[in-house]
Amino acid sequence: MAEARSRKxxxxxxxxxxxxxxxxxxxxxxxRTAPRSDSTVRLATASVIRTNLTNSTQVNxxxxxxxxxxxxxxxxxxxxxxxxTAGQVVRRGQELYEVDGSPVYLFYGGRxxxxxxxxxxxxxxxxxxxxxxxxxxxxxxGTGLTVGDAFTSATAAAVVRWQxxxxxxxxxxxxxxxxxxxxxxxxxxxxxxxxxxxxxPGTDVLAATAATPVVLAQLPVSQEYLVKPGERVTVTxxxxxxxxxxxxxxxxxxxTATSAGAxxxxxxxxxxxxxxxxxxxxxxxVTIQLSDPxxxxxxDQAPVTVNIIxxxxxxxxxxxxxxxxARANGGYAVAVMHGSASRxxxxxxxxxxxxxxxxxxxxxxxxxxxxxxxx
Numbered sequence: 001m002a003e004a005r006s007r008k009x010x011x012x013x014x015x016x017x018x019x020x021x022x023x024x025x026x027x028x029x030x031x032r033t034a035p036r037s038d039s040t041v042r043l044a045t046a047s048v049i050r051t052n053l054t055n056s057t058q059v060n061x062x063x064x065x066x067x068x069x070x071x072x073x074x075x076x077x078x079x080x081x082x083x084x085t086a087g088q089v090v091r092r093g094q095e096l097y098e099v100d101g102s103p104v105y106l107f108y109g110g111r112x113x114x115x116x117x118x119x120x121x122x123x124x125x126x127x128x129x130x131x132x133x134x135x136x137x138x139x140x141x142g143t144g145l146t147v148g149d150a151f152t153s154a155t156a157a158a159v160v161r162w163q164x165x166x167x168x169x170x171x172x173x174x175x176x177x178x179x180x181x182x183x184x185x186x187x188x189x190x191x192x193x194x195x196x197x198x199x200x201p202g203t204d205v206l207a208a209t210a211a212t213p214v215v216l217a218q219l220p221v222s223q224e225y226l227v228k229p230g231e232r233v234t235v236t237x238x239x240x241x242x243x244x245x246x247x248x249x250x251x252x253x254x255x256t257a258t259s260a261g262a263x264x265x266x267x268x269x270x271x272x273x274x275x276x277x278x279x280x281x282x283x284x285x286v287t288i289q290l291s292d293p294x295x296x297x298x299x300d301q302a303p304v305t306v307n308i309i310x311x312x313x314x315x316x317x318x319x320x321x322x323x324x325x326a327r328a329n330g331g332y333a334v335a336v337m338h339g340s341a342s343r344x345x346x347x348x349x350x351x352x353x354x355x356x357x358x359x360x361x362x363x364x365x366x367x368x369x370x371x372x373x374x375x
Contacts, residue, residue: 050366057308067208
């Protein structure tokens with residue numbers, strides 16, 4: 001009778017192990033036991049542990065640069081005498097390009113230049129935009145300049161300081177075309193003019209993007225509920241092994257149709273089970289900002305994988321998946337060791353990962369040993 005019960009239990013163990021995909025036991029906690037004389041299956045033990053469990057969804061993405069900006073030249077002249085190179089990052093107050101040896105500087109703002117600014121001009125938001133940049137660059141210190149729509153004596157004083165500091169003719173007047181505005185630092189994508197070519201006011205001189213790399217991922221609409229702005233994710237870089245944290249900054253309001261390119265699969269406890277596969281169907285674009293932009297290096301349009309937490313269970317008891325034994329009347333149990341003997345304890349399962357499963361059961365305690373197949 002004892003031999004029959006033993007065989008039934010071992011057969012049930014093999015069935016659960018197969019159904020669970022032969023999940024791995026926790027190596028550090030395994031202890032070998034002597035092989036049973038009536039069985040060809042070797043058994044070991046693993047501890048009941050308390051841990052945090054997570055499941056992740058993988059989505060394909062690519063490193064890139066958000067935004068698309070066109071910079072229009074407003075200066076007349078004979079020739080472009082300096083132009084930026086593709087990939088160059090230009091920040092507030094730095095030279096962007098030159099016309100006839102006169103630099104054009106990048107300031108931040110959403111309103112393009114359209115007139116010369118000097119004492120006596122009509123008030124307007126373009127003056128406030130200029131004030132904000134002069135203050136940010138430190139040229140307003142001691143002038144009493146505050147952001148406002150009027151070109152005041154304090155504005156003129158700050159302009160004089162800026163011109164003197166950058167080697168321009170000191171006039172206190174900002175001529176049309178001296179400044180180009182963009183929302184923030186820019187990364188030059190391409191130039192539409194060549195050195196020596198004749199500048200034409202109102203024509204584009206270069207195209208640019210934002211300077212900070214981001215990850216753009218296409219998430220299937222059916223999984224849109226998994227993310228929202230502010231959500232933390234992990235990005236696996238193109239080498240396939242390095243990871244870096246990121247934060248979702250935007251989720252597109254409208255879906256787009258795609259035939260392939262967005263893929264997902266499940267992984268447990270941060271470890272991928274298989275490579276993401278292309279998936280067809282409508283998707284929404286998710287923009288992710290890297291916590292450490294330098295992790296992207298100089299990569300552009302390089303493929304990455306975004307790992308999104310799809311489920312989590314905190315501070316729970318867990319055992320290896322292959323510790324579960326199927327019960328004849330449904331549900332699961334684990335074999336808890338007491339010396340050389342064991343007793344079956346029914347358990348309720350919660351979150352599964354690739355190696356562990358959340359369990360609760362009357363009498364199941366932290367640190368107890370449960371039977372698992374030996375590796």
